Amino acid sequence: MQTIYQQMDSGELAQTIASLKDEVAAAKARGLALDMARGKPSPSQVDISRPMLDILGADSDLHDGSVDCGNYGCFEGIPSARKLAGEFLGCPAEQTLVLGSSSLLIEHDIVGTFWRCGTCGSEPWSAYAAAHEDKPVKFLCPVPGYDRHFGITEDLGIVNIPVAMTEDGPDMDEIERLVASDDSIKGIWCVPKYSNPTGITFSEDTVRRLATMTCAAPDFRILWDNAYCVHDLYDEGDELANIFDIAHEAGTEDRVVAFASTSKITFPGAGIGFVGASPAVLAEFAHHLKAGLISADKLNQLRHVRFLPTLDAVREHMKKHAEFLRPRFECVEQKLAEGLGSTGCATWTHPRGGYFVSFDGPEGSAKRVGALCAEMGVRLTTVGATWPYGEDPHDTNIRIAPSYPTVEELSAALDVLVLAVKLVSAELAAEALE
Ligand code: PMP
Numbered sequence: 376m377q378t379i380y381q382q383m384d385s386g387e388l389a390q391t392i393a394s395l396k397d398e399v400a401a402a403k404a405r406g407l408a409l410d411m412a413r414g415k416p417s418p419s420q421v422d423i424s425r426p427m428l429d430i431l432g433a434d435s436d437l438h439d440g441s442v443d444c445g446n447y448g449c450f451e452g453i454p455s456a457r458k459l460a461g462e463f464l465g466c467p468a469e470q471t472l473v474l475g476s477s478s479l480l481i482e483h484d485i486v487g488t489f490w491r492c493g494t495c496g497s498e499p500w501s502a503y504a505a506a507h508e509d510k511p512v513k514f515l516c517p518v519p520g521y522d523r524h525f526g527i528t529e530d531l532g533i534v535n536i537p538v539a540m541t542e543d544g545p546d547m548d549e550i551e552r553l554v555a556s557d558d559s560i561k562g563i564w565c566v567p568k569y570s571n572p573t574g575i576t577f578s579e580d581t582v583r584r585l586a587t588m589t590c591a592a593p594d595f596r597i598l599w600d601n602a603y604c605v606h607d608l609y610d611e612g613d614e615l616a617n618i619f620d621i622a623h624e625a626g627t628e629d630r631v632v633a634f635a636s637t638s639k640i641t642f643p644g645a646g647i648g649f650v651g652a653s654p655a656v657l658a659e660f661a662h663h664l665k666a667g668l669i670s671a672d673k674l675n676q677l678r679h680v681r682f683l684p685t686l687d688a689v690r691e692h693m694k695k696h697a698e699f700l701r702p703r704f705e706c707v708e709q710k711l712a713e714g715l716g717s718t719g720c721a722t723w724t725h726p727r728g729g730y731f732v733s734f735d736g737p738e739g740s741a742k743r744v745g746a747l748c749a750e751m752g753v754r755l756t757t758v759g760a761t762w763p764y765g766e767d768p769h770d771t772n773i774r775i776a777p778s779y780p781t782v783e784e785l786s787a788a789l790d791v792l793v794l795a796v797k798l799v800s801a802e803l804a805a806e807a808l809e
């Protein structure tokens with residue numbers, strides 16, 4: 376699709392660029408300092424969980440059933456929290472562990488365990504790597520995706536392979552083709568509901584194909600990070616098929632390891648983290664984890680389950696979060712549609728939940744847009760971060776994280792983004808004419 380700037384002659388373009396540059400100069404003079412870099416809830420949003428902090432006091436009963444949460448023991452997590460974890464992840468409570476304060480560290484631990492120790496009789500991934508010098512261990516990374524996922528596998532020397540996201544989740548034709556013949560591809564990162572950053576929810580067909588596809592690697596693992604499983608913006612949320620049920624039926628249950636946390640439900644980084652897997656994989660993971668952990672913070676687990684005892688209670692709480700997030704997402708949609716809708720310069724996603732909007736400008740624009748926004752006082756997520764190794768081959772993608780600023784700040788930040796996209800698109804059109 377042509378941008379409006381590509382349809383202009385050089386004189387018209389020069390005039391347009393000059394007037395856009397005037398607007399940029401005016402924006403710079405305003406001395407803005409706005410942050411749309413990371414998906415953090417706003418301070419007043421976090422405040423809605425403060426009552427949880429009053430739940431445990433010096434006189435509180437610290438038992439969950441027969442478990443004394445004030446002492447060592449109950450490595451797997453307290454029973455009420457495991458029940459909640461099972462509801463979050465869609466598997467039986469006995470197939471879950473409730474661990475520390477966040478999910479990313481659990482994901483890091485699981486991948487590290489597969490790397491060092493292997494699972495279910497398969498050799499460690501590190502042993503595979505050592506035995507196949509010409510064939511490094513690889514991981515599939517749906518793009519645009521979550522930079523911290525890519526960082527975990529990159530840190531181990533695993534080669535991250537980008538796979539395109541579609542409206543229905545990652546491109547399954549491509550994935551099935553890749554995994555069918557290459558036993559060095561050991562897994563895939565997935566954020567199946569309200570994906571980071573596209574906000575896309577995997578279709579049932581995608582979930583089924585992932586769970587049932589033929590994999591050359593017997594130890595292929597789906598890392599199912601359901602970080603946004605209850606993060607609906609509207610009463611009618613996206614539906615995600617239960618991958619454990621499908622995998623169980625297909626006999627591929629060992630393939631799936633699921634994660635979630637209460638980071639964006641109660642306190643980011645100070646919540647409780649969950650992992651769920653088949654009985655065999657979970658037992659092996661627990662065995663290795665026990666080498667370094669006597670028990671997680673059960674007082675925090677107790678505080679959480681007394682505050683949010685059931686998934687229904689969680690959903691009620693999430694409605695309060697949605698009150699903060701909905702106007703911000705609607706502001707993004709409105710500002711982008713008004714500012715860029717008729718320019719042909721951009722496409723973006725329209726999530727109904729999660730924390731992000733994925734934005735694509737013209738080829739070769741994103742880094743320049745990010746730099747120009749920074750000059751105008753608006754910080755975006757590092758451009759390129761949505762791709763493995765920070766390398767977006769077409770340099771188009773920008774992750775918009777609207778949750779932290781106030782609606783007024785967000786609105787001002789989006790004006791800046793729109794202006795930057797227009798100027799860079801016009802400059803790119805002019806450069807193409809030279
Ligand atoms: N997974 C995804 C997909 C995320 O977007 C985030 C937060 N940005 C996390 C995990 C981190 O969660 P936690 O705080 O539980 O580590």
